[in-house]
């Protein structure tokens with residue numbers, strides 16, 4: 001099937017409240033344009049440099065999401081245009097995003113990345129760390145960022161029950177924090193699920209999925 005067919009098939013299977021992020025990492029511009037011409041304009045990249053290069057080359061009505069680990073010293077490159085940063089995992093990073101947002105005269109929407117997997121390779125805050133962060137005075141003084149949701153990745157396992165339990169624990173945490181709102185904190189987005197596990201994620205309450213391989217085919221890392 002073509003990229004456009006894959007996209008269409010996935011989109012038609014999604015509940016209307018679920019936003020699809022087409023994860024474009026490693027794929028060339030031509031392939032991204034196939035998705036764009038199929039009228040899908042929400043893209044996700046996991047590296048700052050690739051995000052910037054693609055943003056520069058592609059039409060400007062695309063919404064760009066950063067979904068991968070973000071280093072503090074690279075925030076400045078994306079602060080002017082990024083729609084949503086999924087991968088906030090420290091107060092220090094959030095403070096830098098706030099600083100760069102001020103320079104760009106905008107408010108940058110962010111998700112807190114939580115660590116729910118049983119794997120050491122994944123990034124993210126523990127539930128305790130996340131609560132500490134949002135309850136800190138330092139966080140409350142950040143006026144140019146807004147935490148609009150949570151993001152996480154489940155373990156890379158065949159055990160769908162484990163994946164389900166991991167997603168469910170994030171949903172429980174999300175529901176708990178949803179009632180706590182302030183000027184820079186209001187949770188509406190729950191970003192969980194990728195090609196291999198987005199159906200489970202949606203069953204567990206995800207409303208934003210990040211899908212690469214099921215749209216573009218396997219990635220070729222060179």
Ligand SMILES: *Cc1c(COP(=O)(O)O)cnc(C)c1O
Pocket residue numbers: 023025046067068153193194195196210211212213214
């Ligand atoms: C690459 C990536 C995805 C998409 O993975 P697929 O398995 O290709 O769907 C989703 N989320 C993050 C954070 C990624 O880095």
